[in-house]
Amino acid sequence: MNWAWFYRLGSPLWFYQMTTRWLPWLSLLAFVLLSAGLIWGLGFAPQDARQGNSFRIIYLHVPASFLALAGYFLMAAAGAIGLIWRIKLSYMVMKSAAPIGAALTFLALFTGAVWGKPTWGSYWVWDARITSMLILLFLYFGVLALQYAFDNEEAGNKASAVLALVGTVNIPIIYKSVDWWFTLHQPSTIKLTSAPSMHPDMFQPLLVMILGFYCFYFVSLCLFTRVEILRRERKTAWVGELAARSSNVVEEGKQ
Amino acid sequence: MKKYANNGFYAYLRRDLRLSHRRLGEAASPLIFFVMVTTLVPLGITPDPASLSVMASGIIWVFALLATMLSANGLFSGDYQDGSLEQLLISPQVLVMPVLGKITAHWLVVGLPLTIVSPLLGLMLSLPEAGYLPLMASLALGTACLSLLGAVGAALTVSLQKGGILLALVVMPLYMPVIIFGGATVQYGIDGLAWTGPLAILGAMLAATVALCPLAIAGVLRLTSIN
Amino acid sequence: MKFQFQDVSQMLNMGGHGFYVWSAVVVTLMIIIGLIVRPLRQHRIILNQIAQDVAREKLRKRAVGESN
């Protein structure tokens, strides 16, 4: 069972070259999807009967919370691969996934809060989904803080990988217990998240936005990972040559 | 296979209890913290018994959580400083048992006294009559859960100098389900509902953490003892 | 599927909810652009630093070469 292809998959050089080729196309696709979805959702989708136009924030809130959660699982998976097969690249992917996930979770919280104001009259509502999203943000902060607390890079990667795994085990428990807690205290009010059977005209732009957010997520992840690769492999030959080549380009441009 | 005095669950349980016994002042500080900080509430918010009794169960649970978390740091940092953690890592035994022994010792020194003292604080915060039994039951199980989860945080931050506050940051989200069901148990008791329901869920959480946390801790101690 | 608003001012107002919708859109765009621009900037900074390291290394080697 030769694992050559698997380890080749894990080589930073291969990842860097592969992303140099594919990244422009992926970012173009992300741009098209996002702008189309946004214009469609904000401009063309029909108004919601009860919430009026404020429901349009769903086109930002739902994709962001999807990505926030999916991002955490991706980060934990990258950490697990790093721990089990000791592939340096997967640690780099984990390190890059953390800040993006945290930013998207914050975005989900912000859009949720802004959405709460017109529908419920106050920015912060202890709704089940919003509360679980807040705890997810704390989980992200835990991983980020642990990552940069160690001066030994190796220990930092392993500790935050384990924390991400522990967090993954806890996420379903947290979500279930927050839902249960929510029904305990406010059984009557409608839940923000119960996706009302949406009119197809409203639903299609949401799908486009979710796809757009996924593409954007992978573009950003690749960009952050490439920076991490350069930082970690700065002593290798190919990085030195790459840097030399790019700085010449800059000098020629200057003359 | 040669056997050693320091192998296994009871060896570490006895040793840690003896260590805490030698430094009783230090061991009792979480308890004193728990009592003192609970007296802040009437001073800070309101001494009026009616409004206190509404908040009593939540307050006691939150401060029990904080007391356990503050004391979790000492679980491994003492051993790390004087080198006995390294001796533990290379001792011929499965790492899970001594870790469980240390956590049980931590619970006996911190969790149990909190549970025993909690009715006294219930009195101070005018907790309704029906709340005392569920309070003690939920704290007994809950503090054990908190000790186990806090130990995971302690293992993650053991090699850091300023690990204390980071431990709180790392462990706090993991504590949230425990406090939800802990508070709910007492609330159900006060409202006259069957409070054994949430208590059972707390028991399930304890079973899960007893099974999984020592494994995670053993893994983390081996991985991050690099320097 | 037709455009929901007659003119720009109605689109901005969005039946009174315009402020919330547009503030959410603005923050979303800021975060998305930020998550793209920041790594690109870091990428350029690191490349320049490495280029300087490589140049400095060459200098040192040449100096050592001349000295012995």
Place this chain on the structure above:
Amino acid sequence: MGNPSLVTIENLRFERDDTTVVSCDQLCLDVGDILQIEGPNGSGKTTLLRLLTTALQPLEGSILYCGKSIAECRLEYLSDILFIGHQSAVKLTLTAEENLAWMAPSGLDFSSVLKALESLGLAGYTDIPCYKLSAGQQRRVALARLLVSDARIWYLDEPFTAIDRDGVKLLERCMKEHVSSGGAVVVSTHQNLDVQGVRHYPVLGGSSLRACP
């Protein structure tokens, strides 16, 4: 105990932050050996010892105990080694007796613990908490393990720090007795031991070790 040597290292390599800290092609430790690891500070001596005691995971290569890789007979190997590192692993609030009884093999009677401590010049200091002892005395409590332990392989990381001259002599005598009675010692120190038949092992840090001398 079979003809393969007690501990064999085969092309061991360990990296820290992408720099090779330890790379040892071949090293064999037989019964009756005293192996002294020498080298400037930071040349990887302690890392090599920590690799031998499985505290660190090597990047490549393997360590064999009596011919079997330690991955298979991990508990057996660990029960046969004794490691004394820079830190003395002595709990300051416990007394010297309690500390030694804690680190000694189980079933060891109290008198032999006392005898070991006294022979290291700690008579009279054995029942007071260790924070009352000086650093040298605390170090001796850790070294008293050598007298009570029945592990065959000793890994000693700079055991002579904070130990006075006659303490050093006593330790060298212990090593000689241990080695002659079927044990082996790997010691990393800067002092030269006046013991015959010591094999020297310079660790050059970063560069690869020469083969078995």
